[in-house]
Amino acid sequence: MPRYALLVLPATNRVYAEASVDLTRAELGVFSESVLGGRITDVAEETLGGVPYVTFGVAEPLGARDVAYLSLLSSAYALFELRELGELRGEGGDAEAAGPLLSPVTLTPLDQFDDDLLTIQKYVGKTNEFFTKLLLNVTVLASESAGELLDRRLRILDPLCGRGTTLNQVLMYGWDAAGIEIDGKDVEAYSGFLRTWLKRKRLKHQAELTPIRRDRKVLGRRFHVTLAADKAAYKSGDALDLTVVNADTRRARDFFRSGSFDAIVTDAPYGVQHGSRSGAPGELSRSPLDLLSAALPGWVDLLRPGGALGVSWNTHVARREDAAAALTAAGLRVCDDPAYLGFRHRVDQAILRDVLVATKPRD
Numbered sequence: 001m002p003r004y005a006l007l008v009l010p011a012t013n014r015v016y017a018e019a020s021v022d023l024t025r026a027e028l029g030v031f032s033e034s035v036l037g038g039r040i041t042d043v044a045e046e047t048l049g050g051v052p053y054v055t056f057g058v059a060e061p062l063g064a065r066d067v068a069y070l071s072l073l074s075s076a077y078a079l080f081e082l083r084e085l086g087e088l089r090g091e092g093g094d095a096e097a098a099g100p101l102l103s104p105v106t107l108t109p110l111d112q113f114d115d116d117l118l119t120i121q122k123y124v125g126k127t128n129e130f131f132t133k134l135l136l137n138v139t140v141l142a143s144e145s146a147g148e149l150l151d152r153r154l155r156i157l158d159p160l161c162g163r164g165t166t167l168n169q170v171l172m173y174g175w176d177a178a179g180i181e182i183d184g185k186d187v188e189a190y191s192g193f194l195r196t197w198l199k200r201k202r203l204k205h206q207a208e209l210t211p212i213r214r215d216r217k218v219l220g221r222r223f224h225v226t227l228a229a230d231k232a233a234y235k236s237g238d239a240l241d242l243t244v245v246n247a248d249t250r251r252a253r254d255f256f257r258s259g260s261f262d263a264i265v266t267d268a269p270y271g272v273q274h275g276s277r278s279g280a281p282g283e284l285s286r287s288p289l290d291l292l293s294a295a296l297p298g299w300v301d302l303l304r305p306g307g308a309l310g311v312s313w314n315t316h317v318a319r320r321e322d323a324a325a326a327l328t329a330a331g332l333r334v335c336d337d338p339a340y341l342g343f344r345h346r347v348d349q350a351i352l353r354d355v356l357v358a359t360k361p362r363d
């Protein structure tokens, strides 16, 4: 059986401490079940030449499409096919001592832009960009759009978008992004960052921040951008669309069309540095559950049938069972396949983060 070795991005060790290999294994498990026909087996951690790898077997060699999927893994740095050294024996080499041969497999990520789109912004409360990519991946992989993610432009909402880490990753994939954020300073900081970045990269775009009015009342503000990786794409009307609404996410339905998102991906307030504004205006609640329960009906409405919602939160302030019950109460089907149970990890002393993914059934 062909075997492969995945070299995990060194930076993820810093982010997840000891958990980076476990999270890679869990994410690999979701890719396997969703788009690789469950063909990945014998996932293990192995040290080769003194460097740790995540190794796995596949019934048949990976094809170009399989490699394209695995290239999206949030921690993928390099992929190798493991070859036995039988052919080197007899040439005087000490094959046993040297271990297997690593034959490079070229990764083919979807990335449309330079990765500093995700790394430049640094601020308290930012969701780490590797984790954000993982959450986006495992959510889309649970949705009916999983088989099309290499071929079609998806539309993704982050209804608690902060300064846009999810939105930037969605753009990196060449998809349309939308966000909702209650904090005006975050929306302004994100709009400032993105405009500067687009200018500096000389990317063709249009950007505006305008009030949203209805019945002569101002409901919030909208930051709207169209952009493309090259001029030709922009001219031919193939520009990507990004919308951020500065408003309360519990009013999500006021701003977007029902059934218009393939997936909803969000990192809920941790109840630590940020409160979740789910009570009276200005009142801070320690539990993201109150906010989730209040916002979920609107979010679920915006999700297309067959779409998926992925949320991460701090288990110190809300138990997994309670968060899952909130998703179920909103009409979603929680993914409890073993592949989706391996994402709990420590962020710092105050935060033990977990992930829940649920799908919107077609009725």
Ligand SMILES: C[S@@+](CC[C@H](N)C(=O)[O-])C[C@H]1O[C@@H](n2cnc3c(N)ncnc32)[C@H](O)[C@@H]1O
Binding pocket: 125, 126, 127, 128, 159, 160, 161, 162, 163, 164, 165, 166, 180, 181, 182, 183, 186, 247, 248, 249, 250, 267, 268, 269, 270, 274, 275, 276, 277, 278, 291
């Ligand atoms: C964990 S942070 C998300 C950070 C984001 N992923 C990033 O990397 O910038 C949660 C966000 O939810 C926002 N938030 C809390 N309550 C909200 C509400 N009722 N409506 C909209 N946004 C809200 C907070 O202001 C905060 O920016």
